[in-house]
Amino acid sequence: MSSNLLSGSLDTIIVKLLQDNGEMYGYEISKTISRLTNGKVLIKEGSLYPALHRLEAKGILETESRSIGNRHRKYYKLSEKGSKEVKHILHDMQEFIENIQNLLNIQWT
Amino acid sequence: MDLNQEKSQLTNDEIALLYRFVKQKYVRHKDVQFELVDHLASSIEEQRKTTPGISFEKALENEYAKFPITGFAKLVEAKSNALIKFWQKRIFQFMFKFISWPKAILTFLFTISLFNIIQWNGDLGLKICLVLLGVLIFGMVIKMSFTQSNNEHKIEEYLVVKTYYNVINSVFIFIYIVISILIKMTADEILANSFTVAIFTFFIVVFGIFTYGFFFSFPIMLKEEIKAKYGHFMLS
Numbered sequence: 327m328s329s330n331l332l333s334g335s336l337d338t339i340i341v342k343l344l345q346d347n348g349e350m351y352g353y354e355i356s357k358t359i360s361r362l363t364n365g366k367v368l369i370k371e372g373s374l375y376p377a378l379h380r381l382e383a384k385g386i387l388e389t390e391s392r393s394i395g396n397r398h399r400k401y402y403k404l405s406e407k408g409s410k411e412v413k414h415i416l417h418d419m420q421e422f423i424e425n426i427q428n429l430l431n432i433q434w435t
Numbered sequence: 436m437d438l439n440q441e442k443s444q445l446t447n448d449e450i451a452l453l454y455r456f457v458k459q460k461y462v463r464h465k466d467v468q469f470e471l472v473d474h475l476a477s478s479i480e481e482q483r484k485t486t487p488g489i490s491f492e493k494a495l496e497n498e499y500a501k502f503p504i505t506g507f508a509k510l511v512e513a514k515s516n517a518l519i520k521f522w523q524k525r526i527f528q529f530m531f532k533f534i535s536w537p538k539a540i541l542t543f544l545f546t547i548s549l550f551n552i553i554q555w556n557g558d559l560g561l562k563i564c565l566v567l568l569g570v571l572i573f574g575m576v577i578k579m580s581f582t583q584s585n586n587e588h589k590i591e592e593y594l595v596v597k598t599y600y601n602v603i604n605s606v607f608i609f610i611y612i613v614i615s616i617l618i619k620m621t622a623d624e625i626l627a628n629s630f631t632v633a634i635f636t637f638f639i640v641v642f643g644i645f646t647y648g649f650f651f652s653f654p655i656m657l658k659e660e661i662k663a664k665y666g667h668f669m670l671s
Contacts, residue, residue, distance in 0.1 A: 352470060353477040371474065372503035376513030383517035385524070389664055391469065396447050397476055398469040 332367065336377045338419040339369075341386065341404065341412050349390075349403035352378060378402055386411060443483035445476050449491055456495065460506045464594035466665050467514055471507060475499070511594075518598035525656055526602065526648065533644045542640065550636040554629070558622050564639055565617075571646045572614070578650065579607070595665065599657050606645065613638060 343355055350358070355378075356369050381387045386408035391400045404412060445453075453472045462468050478498040482489050503509055533542045553560040589596045617625075617635070625635050 351473065351477075353474045357481075370503070371501050372505075372509050375470070375510045376517075379510075379514045379517035383520045383524075391665055394473070395444065396450050397445075397473050399473045400470045 332369070333373065335419065336369065336373060337381060337386075338415055340377060340381060340402075341408060341415055344387065344402060344404050345409075345412050349401045351399050351401050355402070381408075443480045445480060445491075449479075450476060452491070453495070457507065462507050462511055464511075464592060464597070466593045466595050467507075467511055471510070515594060515598060518595055519602060522599050522602040526606070526653065529648050529652055529656070530641070530644055542644070545643075546636055546640050549639060550632060553626070553632050553636060557626055561622050561625060561635075564635070568614070568639065568642065571642070572610070575607075575646060575649055579603070582654075593661075593665070595660060596657070599653075603649070603653065610642060610645075 339359060340355060343358060344350060347358070352371075352375060356371065356374055359367055359369050378387065382389055382402070385405055387402045388405040388408075389400055389402050391398050393399075450472065453475050454468060456475070457468050457471050462471060475495060475498055479491060479494040482494040482497060486494075499506075532538055549564070553564060556563070583590065583600060586596065590600055591597070617638070625631050
């Protein structure tokens with residue numbers, strides 16, 4: 327799938343995954359997206375982490391780092407603000423998809 | 436832990452190699468390095484499971500190829516921008532509390548009192564304010580240089596600390612610009628009418644709130660942020 331198509335919806339995909347899974351780390355998010363779409367949607371690492379950091383700065387996500395064996399891992403989860411906003415974010419995306427579908431289904435005469 | 440998982444797990448030496456690798460790619464800050472190292476390590480471990488016998492170097496090469504041509508630079512830049520916005524927001528939220536209930540009453544009373552002191556005492560009131568301002572700035576400069584030199588290694592090592600000081604420094608620059616303008620104004624110009632006195636008073640009050648935050652609240656904010664997000668490895 328084109329990265330241009332994905333760029334506007336990445337934040338929504340991330341918040342939805344975190345709503346469903348509670349907390350996740352970067353690599354896990356990337357792998358889960360690939361698994362759920364049978365490898366058709368591949369999130370580039372160069373897009374994923376900036377999106378995560380942006381959502382964190384906005385206060386939508388909060389993070390916690392923990393020791394995992396011989397290394398540290400950063401977990402992302404929805405903040406209180408994020409949990410409240412996720413409904414609106416998903417609604418906006420749903421509306422956008424419907425509008426795009428309407429636009430693309432237009433029969434030109 | 437099953438045998439396959441145990442086999443695929445990276446050793447301490449391999450983790451150390453990954454840290455060296457990200458450092459070579461100009462990721463200097465530890466709070467950025469650890470997330471990238473975990474990402475690379477997770478990928479290498481998975482590749483070892485799906486392609487048994489793959490070398491550490493090959494698996495690393497495969498994963499690094501997925502990053503943009505600029506390597507990790509975009510990630511570091513994005514993280515830095517996000518942290519700057521985060522600190523700006525935290526400082527703004529702190530300042531905003533003083534114009535929100537119930538602190539707004541205190542701010543309002545203090546502003547009105549200061550405004551009247553300047554209006555009633557004219558030149559003398561203004562001089563008292565400027566001396567007060569000078570003392571506060573002097574104290575801030577001393578504290579800033581002291582804390583920055585004491586935390587020099589942390590500023591260089593951790594992006595969260597570096598961006599905190601960057602934001603504080605940018606506010607300092609703003610204050611410096613305002614003071615430069617005030618110094619160029621004569622007492623008569625400031626005391627010309629109620630509006631100019633109100634502007635001057637407003638600046639003193641905002642500066643006073645920032646000074647209070649700078650001495651008492653912002654360092655706690657930084658400590659809490661470090662403890663909540665990076666505590667276990669930054670304190671080790």
